[in-house]
Each structure stands twice: as C-alpha cells, then as structure tokens.
Amino acid sequence: MIAHVCYLNTLRKLPRMPIKTCISMVHSKYGKIISKRKRFLGRKRAFETIFGTWESSFQAFPGYMAALKHANPGIVVQWRLLEGRIFDFVFWAFKPSIDGFARC
Structure with a gap:
C-alpha cells in the first residue's frame, strides 16, 4: 500500500529518489514513522511496478x-x-x- 500511495508518481519522475524523501512522504501523508524494512520494500515494490524486475x-x-x-x-x-x-x-x-x- 505504501508503494502505490506514496511512491509511484514520485518514482516515475525521480527514479533515484532518496530513502529520506520516502520517509518524509509517508510521515507527511500519514503522520507515522515506518520501519526501514517497510520503507525499503515499499520503494522496491513501486520501482518494480514501474520499471519491471531484474x-x-x-x-x-x-x-x-x-x-x-x-x-x-x-x-x-x-x-x-x-x-x-x-x-x-x-x-x-x-x-x-x-x-x-x-x-x-
């Protein structure tokens, strides 16, 4: 859910979006701090949705x-x-x- 709600549109424009930007996006949208693993997996899932897998x-x-x-x-x-x-x-x-x- 994090991948689709927060990351998809931004990753299309900025494929090298830093993790810190991901953190601030989730925090500003939901007011929550998510774990490093959720940040990584959400960004990875969004990236694979846009660009495909290896x-x-x-x-x-x-x-x-x-x-x-x-x-x-x-x-x-x-x-x-x-x-x-x-x-x-x-x-x-x-x-x-x-x-x-x-x-x-």
Whole structure:
C-alpha cells in the first residue's frame, strides 16, 4: 500500500529518489514513522511496478538484442551468459563506427 500511495508518481519522475524523501512522504501523508524494512520494500515494490524486475528485464534481453540487430544493419552484437543464467557481458558496435575506426 505504501508503494502505490506514496511512491509511484514520485518514482516515475525521480527514479533515484532518496530513502529520506520516502520517509518524509509517508510521515507527511500519514503522520507515522515506518520501519526501514517497510520503507525499503515499499520503494522496491513501486520501482518494480514501474520499471519491471531484474528477472523480466533479463528474460527480455535476447529480444532487445534481436531488435537492435534488425534496426541497424551491419551492427556487431555479442553477449554472453555464464552457466545459462548469469549475465557476463554485452558488446555492440554500430557499422559507421566500425568503418570509421578502420580508417584511423
């Protein structure tokens, strides 16, 4: 409830909103001081509601890379997962950058 009432609109505008701001928002709206755990979990829940979870972003990553290749002919894209689930790295270079670097 704290996430939806207090944090959603503010996090959309300020994704890096400090926890102190969260505390003051709850205090001014309800006149209560909430625990650190509730502050953290409320902010986390609101953030995930707006931007999604790490897991959902990770699952969508191959689609992002495919869209990047489709929209940019000649692009070089490499990425690697360790043990199938651990993200290791991603690299991409656009074709004009590759061509320009070859002339340096």
